[in-house]
Amino acid sequence: MKGLLLVALCWVVTWPLSAAEGVIDVKSAFGVEETADRLQTVLKQKGMKLFARINHAQGAASVGLSLRDTELLLFGNPKVGSPLMRCEQSVALDLPQKALIWQDENAQVWISYNDPGYLQSRHAISGCDEVLAKVEKALAAFVQAAAGEDM
Template sequence: MNKQTILLTGFHYMRKTLLLLGMILVLGFWTYKNRFSLATYSAPNVENLPEANGLMYVESELSYSELAVNLYKDTMMPVFQEIDFQQIARENQQYIPPTTTLFYLNTPLTVKLIQLNPLIGLDLPVRLTLYQTERQRTFLTSMSPQYLLRRYGLNDPKLNRELEGYMNELFGLIGEEKPDTILRKLVVPKEGIKMKMANGSFEEVLTRFEQAIERNSHYRKVFELDYVELAQEQETIIPPTKLFVAGNLVDGITAVQGSQTLGLDEIPQKLLVFERDGEVWIAYNDLAYNLKRHRTSLSPRALNNLQHDVEWLVNQVAGDYPQALWTRIKR
């Protein structure tokens, strides 16, 4: 074998090796970018039917688009905020069937509930999740008044009737005035709620929230709601209480793929910051609790990543920087 043949053979093998390395790098990058899609969920609720305890729902014969039109057209009950999960998924090269959560703000009722127990601000404003399954079935869902009030220890029959009447009005927007309710077991006060005491003043905590969102490009603030301002509209005074709806929506889509009703209370994360007796507290939902409640699950890796995202944000807002750093290292 002459020298030229040896060189050509060596060049040939080198080119194949470089090509193989390039393919490995591309595959590795794609795997990292799509790690949450690859970290598949094992979802017992494969048809995405409403199954969570404390849920009220209707299955409609109308299409998703027709239902959406009906929910938006009533000017007496306007939509306060919305989260379009399908649009978020599309923007990040993911897929989910049509799924939207709508927030409705009834100011007098909201202030009345906050006065009785500020923690209930975590599950307000009242929200509906409208979605279509892979099999083209269309559902409208919400948390039932019974579940909502019992979760916050509010056992007032009159208040239950008032909240139930408002919920029935919302379902009435699509011509359904008697939704079904799922109550497999009674909820206990503060069930599925985590709390952490924050360092510093209420204003310092709010500033840290904004700084945390700015520092992490994966996070997005959807909206915030100042309950003090709502109370002032009702000529009522309440201690500082503010709701933030924010989180890593790209990663959260993975959970919503397993159960679209998670858009009601878990995705995106809700952080309630409130002051009582000179102490500032942060309340938020327990991800593992809600995954179990909505009868879906994530792979251990995806679950850990989502939990670490939430813990990092809470620790940042609370001013617990060593714990926030440790959470980021584990992530």
């Protein structure tokens, strides 16, 4: 019985950590809408295609539920995504790229996105280290520009 309690306690203590495995969170100096607008501008400037911008809070409100401000941007570039899919086609499950802009319970706004290293591990991508490094650098730059004071 003690062993079972120990296993249960370990699971409870580590569960929140595993829920965000492979997710990079970056604080934003702006509100959700402004952060999403800034990210959309950066993406356009860098030649990325914006496939969708989804306002989850509006969706929740449309069915009578409340949700803190939450927006999702789906974006990408076939010049980058296609080579990744050639290395391992299952990565298409996580493409196009996504950025979640959300407000936490303390009114702090965050931009969250998938860590390319996690996607490499998740999909057992091999032979694409150069492309993954490029993606990692680009995502970090896009997010920092949108979240920070300078643009």
